[in-house]
Amino acid sequence: MAAVRGGWQGAEPRAIRRAVSLLERLEGQCQDPRLAFGHPSLSDLLPRIAHLLREVASARSAAGDAPEGPGGAWDFLVTYLANLEAKGRQVEALLPRRGRKDANQELFPEGYRLRRQLAKLALIFSHMHAELAALFPGGHYCGHLYQLTKAPAHTFWRQYCGVRCVLPWAEFESLLCTCHPVEPGPTAQALRSTMDLTCSGHVSVFEFDIFTRLFQPWPTLLRNWQLLAVNHPGYMAFLTYDEVQTRLQACRDKPGSYLYPDGKNHSPDLSELFQAEPHQRIHVSEQSDNQTCPFCRCEIKGREAVSISRRQGGAEEDRSVVPSAPPLPPRLDLSPRSPKSERLPKVKPLALPRLRAPLPLPKMRTVALFPWDVPSSPQSRDGATGGS
Numbered sequence: 009m010a011a012v013r014g015g016w017q018g019a020e021p022r023a024i025r026r027a028v029s030l031l032e033r034l035e036g037q038c039q040d041p042r043l044a045f046g047h048p049s050l051s052d053l054l055p056r057i058a059h060l061l062r063e064v065a066s067a068r069s070a071a072g073d074a075p076e077g078p079g080g081a082w083d084f085l086v087t088y089l090a091n092l093e094a095k096g097r098q099v100e101a102l103l104p105r106r107g108r109k110d111a112n113q114e115l116f117p118e119g120y121r122l123r124r125q126l127a128k129l130a131l132i133f134s135h136m137h138a139e140l141a142a143l144f145p146g147g148h149y150c151g152h153l154y155q156l157t158k159a160p161a162h163t164f165w166r167q168y169c170g171v172r173c174v175l176p177w178a179e180f181e182s183l184l185c186t187c188h189p190v191e192p193g194p195t196a197q198a199l200r201s202t203m204d205l206t207c208s209g210h211v212s213v214f215e216f217d218i219f220t221r222l223f224q225p226w227p228t229l230l231r232n233w234q235l236l237a238v239n240h241p242g243y244m245a246f247l248t249y250d251e252v253q254t255r256l257q258a259c260r261d262k263p264g265s266y267l268y269p270d271g272k273n274h275s276p277d278l279s280e281l282f283q284a285e286p287h288q289r290i291h292v293s294e295q296s297d298n299q300t301c302p303f304c305r306c307e308i309k310g311r312e313a314v315s316i317s318r319r320q321g322g323a324e325e326d327r328s329v330v331p332s333a334p335p336l337p338p339r340l341d342l343s344p345r346s347p348k349s350e351r352l353p354k355v356k357p358l359a360l361p362r363l364r365a366p367l368p369l370p371k372m373r374t375v376a377l378f379p380w381d382v383p384s385s386p387q388s389r390d391g392a393t394g395g396s
Contacts, residue, residue: 020082023089024065030096031058037103043126048134048248050099050126057092057137063147064140079172081149084212087174091208092136099129128246135205139214143173156217160226165213173213177204180211188230198238199230202245232281240276242269 031054038051064085076082102122143151151173156162168183169175175183177200181190190196203211203219223232237243244252259271269275 020068020085021065023085024061027089027092027096028058028061030093030100031055031061034096034099034103037100037105040104043103048130050130050133053130053133053137057133057140060137060140060144060147064144065147067144067147067149077171079169079174081144081151081173083172084143084149084151084174087208087210088136088140088206091206095129095132095136095207099126099133102126102129127248127251131246131248132205132207135215139206139212142214143212151213154213154217156213156220158217158220158224158226161216161220164226165216169213174210177209177211180216190230195234195238199233202233202237228281235276235278235281240269241272244270 035051035054035058038054043051068081102125143149143154152171154173156165164187168186169180181196181200184190190199203215205215205218206212219233220226220229223229223236225232244255247255256271262271
């Protein structure tokens, strides 16, 4: 049965207004230009999140009270707003009060603990903005219709999670173990910290989509994650672009440094992740073969003679392709004259350019290293050989 949410006249509008007020207050505390370090910037993110929340409030108010199932828009907003308030309080404790310039000096120099904390919170706010925009585009909820990028991941989510857009981590972990067993302890904790981008203790369909896109393919999802994130020295969570540049500054002039992640002298072996994919086949219909190119889908304007030589047993054999003339322009179907049309002045017929036969092209001999055999009759083979 569908559970009725708290109602627009209940706690939801007050929670959104409280969150918007907090974001506006934090925006006022971010006016110090020294706080605009790197990307993402809190001074840019805070007003954008507040704008999205106002759109959500407007759309929810217009929709009115409606029954919702578990894990729907209301459950997501409860989790999202609680997390937003908690992270906002952490930012508020780090920033100076509005109008005051007695900021802790550890907020500005690179590498200091407070700056690292603020940079991590800025990244979390960036993930929260992207998540809200993906599940509430224009303020309207679409989490039950969210399409995951990878088909196996989409099938898994809809089969085990249904139309829900968010689940508590413990429940999601148990569902994931049905397809990808997770070792309890440090491995499970590391997986949670990687997948839970917003650090809310929940997993949304948006976060799962990001994770499965990063560590595809699906059959070896967690093994890929272990090799590329847990064991790989080049994977660093919650680092800004400026911090990455500073960290790798000493390796810029090191020969071959791009082979060794994070400046290490050892490059991890990732050969087991390589999987030879079967070659794809292109199926061309008769219509597309005659009218359009099967690769670029553009209209075929004309054809030219091509001679392809295949090397077999030390001898070259020609395969001639007979040219075909370009298509004629469409005929003008004139309707029969009526007695009234006979009194009209005669108009000369449209002068069309005379079509000329295709220009003879010089015979070419091209050695094509194609794996397939070009079928031909003995007559054409003998004729081609004799003319070479």
